[in-house]
Amino acid sequence: MGLTGIQILKKLPKTNCEECGFPTCMAFAMKVAAGQADINACPYVDPAVKEEITEASAPPVRTVKLGGGEYTYSLGGETVLFRHEKRFENPPLIGTFISTEMQEEEITRRIKLYKQLQWERVGIKLKPEVLFLQDKGNGNKLQEITQRIRNELPWVALILSSLNNDTLQKAIEICGDFKPLIYGANSQNFEEFVQLALETKVPLTIIGKSLDEVSQLSEKALQKGLKELVLDPGSQGVRELFEDLIIIRRSAIKKRFKPFGFPIITFPYRYTDSYLLETLIASITICKYASLILLSDLKAEALYNLMVERMNIYTDPQKPLVVEEGIYPVNGPDEYSPVVITCNFALTYFIVNGEIEGSRVPTWLLIKNTDGLSVLTAWAAGKFGADSIAEFVKKCGIEEKIGHRKLKIPGYLAGIKGELEDELPGWEIIVGPREASGLPSSLKKLYQEIKESAGVKEDKKVEKEVVKEVREEKKPEEKKVEKIASKEVEVKKEEKVSVESVVSSEEKKEEKVKKVKPREKKGVICIAESINIMSKKIGDAMKARDPKPIQDMAKEETELGADYLDLNIGPAKKKGAEFASWIVKVVEEVVDTPISLDTTNPEAMIAGIKASKKPEKCLINSITIQPERLEKLGPFAAEIGCDVVALLWGTEGLPRDANERAALAVELITKLNEYGIPNEKIWVDPIITPITLGAEQLNESFIFLSMLPEIAPGAKTTVGLSNVSNGVASRLRPYLNRVLLMMLMKYNIYSAIVDVYDKELIEIAKGEHPDWVALVHKMMDGDEVDPKTLSSKELEIYKTVKVLTGETIFSESWLEI
Numbered sequence: 001m002g003l004t005g006i007q008i009l010k011k012l013p014k015t016n017c018e019e020c021g022f023p024t025c026m027a028f029a030m031k032v033a034a035g036q037a038d039i040n041a042c043p044y045v046d047p048a049v050k051e052e053i054t055e056a057s058a059p060p061v062r063t064v065k066l067g068g069g070e071y072t073y074s075l076g077g078e079t080v081l082f083r084h085e086k087r088f089e090n091p092p093l094i095g096t097f098i099s100t101e102m103q104e105e106e107i108t109r110r111i112k113l114y115k116q117l118q119w120e121r122v123g124i125k126l127k128p129e130v131l132f133l134q135d136k137g138n139g140n141k142l143q144e145i146t147q148r149i150r151n152e153l154p155w156v157a158l159i160l161s162s163l164n165n166d167t168l169q170k171a172i173e174i175c176g177d178f179k180p181l182i183y184g185a186n187s188q189n190f191e192e193f194v195q196l197a198l199e200t201k202v203p204l205t206i207i208g209k210s211l212d213e214v215s216q217l218s219e220k221a222l223q224k225g226l227k228e229l230v231l232d233p234g235s236q237g238v239r240e241l242f243e244d245l246i247i248i249r250r251s252a253i254k255k256r257f258k259p260f261g262f263p264i265i266t267f268p269y270r271y272t273d274s275y276l277l278e279t280l281i282a283s284i285t286i287c288k289y290a291s292l293i294l295l296s297d298l299k300a301e302a303l304y305n306l307m308v309e310r311m312n313i314y315t316d317p318q319k320p321l322v323v324e325e326g327i328y329p330v331n332g333p334d335e336y337s338p339v340v341i342t343c344n345f346a347l348t349y350f351i352v353n354g355e356i357e358g359s360r361v362p363t364w365l366l367i368k369n370t371d372g373l374s375v376l377t378a379w380a381a382g383k384f385g386a387d388s389i390a391e392f393v394k395k396c397g398i399e400e401k402i403g404h405r406k407l408k409i410p411g412y413l414a415g416i417k418g419e420l421e422d423e424l425p426g427w428e429i430i431v432g433p434r435e436a437s438g439l440p441s442s443l444k445k446l447y448q449e450i451k452e453s454a455g456v457k458e459d460k461k462v463e464k465e466v467v468k469e470v471r472e473e474k475k476p477e478e479k480k481v482e483k484i485a486s487k488e489v490e491v492k493k494e495e496k497v498s499v500e501s502v503v504s505s506e507e508k509k510e511e512k513v514k515k516v517k518p519r520e521k522k523g524v525i526c527i528a529e530s531i532n533i534m535s536k537k538i539g540d541a542m543k544a545r546d547p548k549p550i551q552d553m554a555k556e557e558t559e560l561g562a563d564y565l566d567l568n569i570g571p572a573k574k575k576g577a578e579f580a581s582w583i584v585k586v587v588e589e590v591v592d593t594p595i596s597l598d599t600t601n602p603e604a605m606i607a608g609i610k611a612s613k614k615p616e617k618c619l620i621n622s623i624t625i626q627p628e629r630l631e632k633l634g635p636f637a638a639e640i641g642c643d644v645v646a647l648l649w650g651t652e653g654l655p656r657d658a659n660e661r662a663a664l665a666v667e668l669i670t671k672l673n674e675y676g677i678p679n680e681k682i683w684v685d686p687i688i689t690p691i692t693l694g695a696e697q698l699n700e701s702f703i704f705l706s707m708l709p710e711i712a713p714g715a716k717t718t719v720g721l722s723n724v725s726n727g728v729a730s731r732l733r734p735y736l737n738r739v740l741l742m743m744l745m746k747y748n749i750y751s752a753i754v755d756v757y758d759k760e761l762i763e764i765a766k767g768e769h770p771d772w773v774a775l776v777h778k779m780m781d782g783d784e785v786d787p788k789t790l791s792s793k794e795l796e797i798y799k800t801v802k803v804l805t806g807e808t809i810f811s812e813s814w815l816e817i
């Protein structure tokens with residue numbers, strides 16, 4: 001990580017003159033740190049300080065630009081070693097070479113290949129974009145070819161190679177504003193070539209016979225003022241090539257070694273005569289870490305695969321890949337085949353499709369466009385609700401392909417079953433498993449049922465497989481883990497916890513007339529998460545406007561230590577205002593616990609808060625920077641005087657690191673302040689991501705939390721704690737939730753949305769386990785802890801800290817290792 005926004009802010013004049021286009025120096029500093037603004041936009045920073053900030057904020061692998069206009073290509077600009085840490089920025093350019101020794105036919109053939117070998121995949125054009133022009137002692141010919149390429153292949157970036165400086169100079173002139181790369185400066189021609197690069201202002205390749213030589217020449221070039229370099233380490237063999245590529249990138253990223261902080265050019269054909277092997281070498285250099293890849297020739301079968309690989313490696317891992325909306329036939333479906341629907345997040349599609357394929361059940365898989373959001377997120381965002389699913393089912397054409405009307409929906413959407421049946425008259429909605437792994441057995445059963453009801457003879461073989469699978473569903477190793485976990489895990493919610501055991505019958509009688517009072521507040525404020533439309537029992541009660549199950553749960557949650565009750569009514573698209581007002585009133589009839597109203601529908605939010613007896617005590621969960629919510633809820637919250645959750649969900653989704661979170665926080669908090677909401681009423685949520693996505697984002701949230709007191713003094717904080725264990729087996733989730741809470745306590749987390757049925761978690765939140773918290777903080781400080789000295793409980797915490805800090809790679813067996 002370069003400089004943080006706070007470090008940059010300290011170097012700014014702090015006059016808030018707005019000349020940079022930002023309302024405050026703070027906002028500007030955060031944007032500069034996040035790479036979203038240029039320090040030069042502030043005219044009042046001393047040039048030396050500007051230079052210092054530019055240097056410190058620059059990516060460790062510098063960006064080098066080739067081409068021009070609409071065909072400008074960026075090389076390098078990389079900030080990480082591994083794609084999952086953030087993303088790889090600029091994909092390598094792939095192409096081949098043309099030499100002045102080649103016959104005219106061969107040159108024409110190669111130019112033709114550039115025109116022919118182009119494909120479109122998921123809306124992206126794949127084509128070769130770079131050409132290495134090699135002068136073999138015929139300068140005029142090089143200039144002639146350069147002109148021809150510029151005329152015929154205007155999108156192709158050029159690398160000009162010659163030993164003759166004059167030849168290069170003329171070829172560069174032909175390119176005009178379309179910047180080529182000079183290949184290249186070695187120990188013999190160094191001064192001459194550096195001079196040419198300085199005069200023509202085009203990037204220069206540094207060629208060495210070893211890494212040492214590359215490093216020395218690169219350093220000298222830097223001293224002479226060249227900032228756009230490309231490195232050719234001159235590796236002698238394949239192994240050396242990979243070692244060199246990794247050493248260069250590691251030195252640049254980890255050590256900030258400037259001579260190696262540049263893009264790298266590779267020539268896979270130097271190491272083999274086999275085109276297949278050459279392609280394999282190229283495919284590895286796409287992952288690690290070439291920016292220019294020159295092949296001996298262009299062949300469709302190699303080029304296409306290399307480009308698809310490049311596309312996959314260089315997609316942003318935080319921006320979901322999507323598949324097209326439509327009907328996907330799996331295993332040759334017919335009119336009796338089950339119909340399954342899911343979202344168009346590519347990962348979900350591949351998992352669901354894989355399970356269906358493995359089941360061998362002929363199935364129609366419906367993929368609904370949810371903008372790449374996963375099932376629950378899409379539902380919460382209003383993109384996968386009953387109305388939109390029904391609309392898609394009606395228009396997609398599935399009704400003509402089948403003779404039944406049964407639709408299997410994801411288990412997480414159980415709550416919309418009734419609503420969907422209303423929207424799709426004549427259809428039976430079947431709630432599928434929560435995890436795709438449960439699909440095969442349920443599909444086989446469903447297939448049999450559909451065929452039986454249509455009078456089609458049973459398939460005994462499939463039926464037998466179903467029975468066998470159902471028997472095998474619980475694997476022995478799962479049972480073992482369950483046994484270990486069962487003593488510690490507090491099972492939760494409606495079916496599993498009986499609060500009756502803690503409430504005497506006398507007290508129960510009193511409940512009918514007396515409200516349950518919230519406990520005295522201490523420790524981390526606990527916002528209970530269980531009154532949620534996605535819970536089957538509560539969801540049904542909400543839809544039926546049946547207050548009892550909701551009121552029972554509100555009382556239970558208050559008894560268990562809730563300081564706020566989160567009422568999650570989802571997108572509440574239909575009758576949202578009426579629904580929100582109803583539920584707020586229903587809950588306030590039985591408890592005094594403040595309400596956190598959770599919906600993405602601003603009208604419903606406003607109606608719900610207005611319906612409260614004490615609207616000023618409510619919490620709006622949440623406001624984001626999106627104008628449609630911000631502009632309605634901001635002024636309303638200011639007028640009512642209630643608290644708001646400021647959710648750091650940007651216009652492009654989740655911020656990628658601490659600096660992006662900080663930039664977004666400043667923007668959102670500034671807007672909320674402008675509406676008249678003071679910092680003390682703003683609860684900033686940095687967004688906790690599941691550990692299954694890696695620990696890096698958790699660490700970025702921690703860094704952000706440590707910056708927040710300086711960004712917005714007095715602002716409070718909150719997190720959706722259970723997010724960290726999303727997608728993890730339910731028996732294991734409490735371990736992660738509890739330890740994360742202890743880690744967040746190091747950053748003085750003010751509140752958390754939690755499962756209050758986890759007794760131990762609430763004890764931790766209320767400060768009843770200071771010894772465990774001390775152990776966690778000791779580990780976070782990097783102090784040595786000898787696991788042999790720990791009790792079994794402490795060992796469990798120790799192992800979980802290691803997972804959440806990324807020291808141990810997460811797997812569901814982390815407690816057993």
Ligand code: SF4
Nearest residue numbers: 016017018020025042
């Ligand atoms: Fe601050 Fe400079 Fe922007 Fe003025 S122009 S607000 S001094 S950063």
